[in-house]
Amino acid sequence: MDDVIAVTGGSKRTLYRYFPSKEDLFFAVIKMVSDRTIVGLTVMPVKGLRETLTTFGRTYLRTIVSPDGLALFRAVVSESPHFPGLGQRFVVDATKRVSDILANFLAQQTEARLSEDPQVAADQFLALLRGSVHLEALLTGITPTAEVVESDVRRSVEALVAGAFTKA
Numbered sequence: 001m002d003d004v005i006a007v008t009g010g011s012k013r014t015l016y017r018y019f020p021s022k023e024d025l026f027f028a029v030i031k032m033v034s035d036r037t038i039v040g041l042t043v044m045p046v047k048g049l050r051e052t053l054t055t056f057g058r059t060y061l062r063t064i065v066s067p068d069g070l071a072l073f074r075a076v077v078s079e080s081p082h083f084p085g086l087g088q089r090f091v092v093d094a095t096k097r098v099s100d101i102l103a104n105f106l107a108q109q110t111e112a113r114l115s116e117d118p119q120v121a122a123d124q125f126l127a128l129l130r131g132s133v134h135l136e137a138l139l140t141g142i143t144p145t146a147e148v149v150e151s152d153v154r155r156s157v158e159a160l161v162a163g164a165f166t167k168a
Helices: 002-008 012-018 022-042 049-064 067-079 086-107 118-129 132-140 146-164
Strands: none
Touching: 022 049, 022 067, 022 086, 049 067, 049 086, 049 118, 049 132, 049 146, 067 086, 067 132, 086 118, 118 146, 132 146
16 A cells, blocks of 8 residues: 555545555456456457457457556466455456457357357467467566567467368
8 A cells, every 4th residue: 555655645544545455456456457458459440350350369468468467467466365356356357358358259250150159269369369478478577579479469360260260
């Protein structure tokens, strides 16, 4: 709480008026960051399957490997043992919402004929994107280059299209 006050100003009394506990403040931060991410993923124009998946994947991967994205992920992992429910809250407020947006898009791709459950396909695509590039950024603190992001997104899109659709 002291760190928040140092950055924002004000007093503990004011902060506790809005957030009764450190846990409530942490949940509010997670919600704010995930809302910002969700907006970036929901305002994308829907074009062809590959193009939309590429744009979605690029936006998602850039977000999770950004300094803010990495800091949030590290904080959630670090603080989850101290705050019961924090990890589940992150899953619901961030991960699940992103997956649901993608699953809804995939379910609408009637011409491409999705051969598996849209939610499963969305989860698999996001897991591919959270793979080695995200892990390396988490462990080294080095933001991947645009070329690395593009290459990883391209491979993830091709893997999803090849494995989850009967015709694309």
